[in-house]
Amino acid sequence: MSTIEKKISLIRSKFSVALLRPDLGAIVGVVLVFLFFFLVARDTGMFSLEGSMNWGIVSSQFIIIAVGACLLMIAGEFDLSVGSMIGFAGIIIAVTSVVWGWPVWLSIISAFVVSMAIGALIGYITVKTNLPSFIVSLAFLYILRGMTIFIAIISTKKTIIGGVTEVAENDWLAPFFGGKIFTGAFDWLAEQGIIQTFVAGTKAGQPVVSGIPMMMVWAIGLIIFAHLLLTKTRFGNWIYAAGGDAQAARHIGVPVNRVKILMFVFTAFCATVFATTQVIEFGSASADRGILKEFEAIISVVIGGALLTGGYGSVIGAALGAVIFGVVQQGLFFIGVESSLFRVFLGVLLLLAVILNTHVRKLITGAK
Amino acid sequence: MSDLPLMELKDIHKSFGNVDALKGVSISINAGECHCLLGDNGAGKSTFIKIMSGVHQPTSGQININGKETEINNPRDAIDAGIATVYQDLALIPLMSVSRNFWLGRELTKKVGPITVMDFEKCNSILMTEMDKIGIQLRDPTQSIGTLSGGERQTVAIARAVFFGAKILILDEPTSALGVYQTSNVLKTIERVREKGVAVVFISHNVSHALAVGDKFTVLSRGETLGTAKSGEIDFQELQAMMSGHKELSELKK
Structure with missing residues (x-):
């Protein structure tokens, strides 16, 4: 081969490697979704700081559960109990802290221990x-x-338990989940006039965005952790x-069962x-919180x-899939489209993604 | 070559309930020798190599490694004793890269701050050298195993076993699913591995593949050894006849 031919084949192989990136579809998807909403919803305030915070938080929610579902799916398993687990963990926290009077930090830790x-x-x-994890x-x-x-019913005769805010007031652990960080910086930005402030109401004078919510911090932290762990x-x-192949992995001495169980825990x-x-x-x-979340997580991952x-x-x-989810859901709201159409969009997107992934799989495994 | 066999299996019996899969099989394996284990389907080849690799334990019989009586209770014991098995279709994971496959379970790591991570640079460069040695032209260590041909996959799996110190390499039907050209590549690899002093146990039901690389031939039939012959002492017709229970193929066709 001449040097030019070598270079061409190298470029070609780099190109095909890029095509085989698992996240290529999601990258293209995110670009298209942002482009679309930037063109149609620019005037609605969707991309103002406040508007961005809105879809950013929704995306973060999707990301948190998508990251777990992602590692589990790569390990070859599903967890359809994610949505129920969300409701379950929430009720544990509320019952133990509000009804039983435990300190909130203990309630939170208990919820984590029981869920995991x-x-x-x-x-x-x-x-x-050896049953499918699906079942x-x-x-x-x-x-x-x-x-x-x-x-919930036997302890309070209700399915909604309130009053957590009051008992969590001076708790040391609760702010790690409910607070905001960099509030000082946002106050300063507001004083400088870079961020708008509320002009009326009880919050008058305060910045419209007062900090980065912990939900976003968790989302970013989980992405970094899981990405580094995996790659x-x-x-x-x-x-x-x-x-990829549990039997082959076992033969080579990989503790497959331990890996899979740990991914369910994660x-x-x-x-x-x-x-x-x-x-x-x-x-x-x-x-009833968390209903259908397991599917939203799986769709983000796919x-x-x-x-x-x-x-x-x-x-x-998976994180980009979750962002597509968040941006489209909130974007439709911003441009005033009937929100039920979001599900139609989701179904179509899922179908396209699965077809694309199957094709990519054929390319990788060399199957004709 | 030393006279002491690397591994000796004497009068191995294995029963599953009422079924006697092996009824007294004996074989001895020497360093730098390719020992072919031939037999028709159901002759007990699979059971026998599973005993060698620690997946099954014999009902009775003796296993000597380097002259010492040894028990192989699980695959880990076998690996520790230098026995590596390359299974026909369970060797590599197609979706993973060649490098990730090669190092799977024995990943090289390094410390970055407090975190232990895989040392991809070192993994990849050693891999490329090893692949070069066995004649596989890799475009890129991160390309998936799925992009390699069946013969190349077998070769990678063999290279991996030898690289990680296998003294006895058991190959389960490595050529049965391959075309002519790929088969010859795998046979060449076996030759190369043998020259390094590794003992190869080559399981096959294809007599011509076995004759191409084998130094010794043991034929199994219905759980028993029909005998062991050295290369040159036996020809295609005789081996084929032994495998088919002394019925000529032409006769069977009728």
Whole structure:
């Protein structure tokens, strides 16, 4: 081969490697979605600081659960109990702190411990019975939702438990889930006139955006953690292997069962982060919270380029999938389109993503 | 070559309930030798290599490694004793890169601050050198295993086992799913590995593939050893006849 031919083939191979990035579809999707809303919704305030905060928070919510679902899907499993887990963890916090009078930090830690233990149980049952996690976690979707409503009803005769804000007032742990950071910086920016302030009402004089909510901090933190874990560590290599071909991985000495169980635990952790931020934010827990969240998480992950069969995917892709989700949902609101159309859009997008991913899979595995 | 066999299996019996899969199989394996284990489907080849690699334990019989009686209770024991098995289709993970596959389970790591991460630079450069040695032209260490041909995948799996110190390499039907050209590449790799002093146990039901690389041939039939012959002592017809239970193929066709 001449040097020119070599260069051409190198460029070509780099190009095809770029095409095989799992998150390419999501990157293109995000660009298109932003372009679209920038063109149609520029005048609605969607891209002002306040408007951006709005879709940013919604995106962050999706990201928190998508990151957990992403690693789990790459490890070759699903968790359909995520939505029920969100309701369950929320009710645990509210019941133990408001009804039983536990300090809020203890309630939060308890919720994490119980949820992660249930996550481990789902994982344990899945690897020991060799049943599809789809079915095992579907069972827990019902078990957890039922338990949540049951616990709420027997302890308060209601399915919504309020009063968390009052008991969480001077708690040291609650601000890690409900507070905002960089508030000083935002106050300063408002004083300089860079950020607008409220002109009337009880908040008059305060900046319209008073800080970065902890929900966003969690979202970014989880993305960084999961991305580094997956792509840089040996444990990440095992996650890919467990989902790519569990039997082959076992033969080479990878502790596949441990990897899978830990990923169920991580998914439960993410669900509990979501639940806790919501409980602290709203000051209440509701037994029906989190319904359909498991599917929204899975859709984000699939839009992000992960294969439903496991072994392939990207945390960044899943996060971008979640951003597409958040921007479109809030964007339709900004431009005043009937919000039910959001689900239509989602279904179409999911279908397109799965078709694209299947095609990419064929390219990678060389299957004709 | 030393006279002491690397591994000896004597009078191995294995029963699953009422079924006797192995009824007294003996074989001895020497360094730098390619020992072919031939037999028709159901002859007990798979059961036998699973005993060698620690997946199954024999019902009775003796296993000596370097002259010492040894028990292989699980795959880990076998790996620790230098026995590596390359399974026909369970060797590599197609969606993962060649580099990630090669180092799977034995990843090289380095410290970045407090975090231990994979040392991709070192992993990739060693991989490229190793692939070069066995004649696989990799475009890129991050290309997926799925982009390699079946023969190249077998070769990568063999190279991996040898690189990580296999003294006895068990190859389970490595050529059965391959075309002629790819088969010859895999056979060349076996030759190369043998020259390094590794003992190769080559399981096959294809007599001509076995004859191409084998130093010794042991034929299994219905869980028993029909005998072991050295290269040159036996020809295609005889081996084929032994495998088919002394019925000529032409006769079977009738």
